[in-house]
Amino acid sequence: MSRILVVDDDHNLRELVAIRLQKAGHRVLTAASAGEALAIVDQRGAPDLVVLDVLMPGMSGFELLPALRSIDGMQDLPAIFLSGRVEEHHIRTGRSMGAVYLTKPFSANALTKTIEKLEQRDVAAAPAGW
């Protein structure tokens, strides 16, 4: 079980991912923008993993991930990009950041299996906010 922050500007997509991850036993918080995601982390502490859309109004997922990883204690934050951009250069950019890049439409099974693999890393104790 992980504490997962899901960031996507589409409310139905956020809800779908949250339902799938909650059913898999994870604790999930959602944000509609990069700014909201940074505020949640500031208030609630670091998640174990983030699921990020790439193209969002304002700061993109590619910009948000380094911003999150610049926060003390989050340098190694595991990340999954969940994107409608299927062009090779987008996929390459995401992977170059050490993230998993899944394209929409994704399979729920692929998402939960990816998270299981990322969970095999050491998971810190849950902060009080989660």
Add this chain to the structure above:
Amino acid sequence: MSDGTPDGIAKLRHDLRTPLTVVIGFAEILSGERALTDDERRDYAQRVLSAGIEMRELIDSARLD
């Protein structure tokens, strides 16, 4: 809006992917989960409908020829 150029068509293909994910994802839950409440069924069906309408609007607004 797609304007019929390769870039416009690429954008339409991208824009369709999020609502398509919503349609497939909630339809999978509706067809595969037996323990849903009536409120959950209504909520998820509404999300399928709204994503379908969004896709229709994207296609209607695209000029592909």
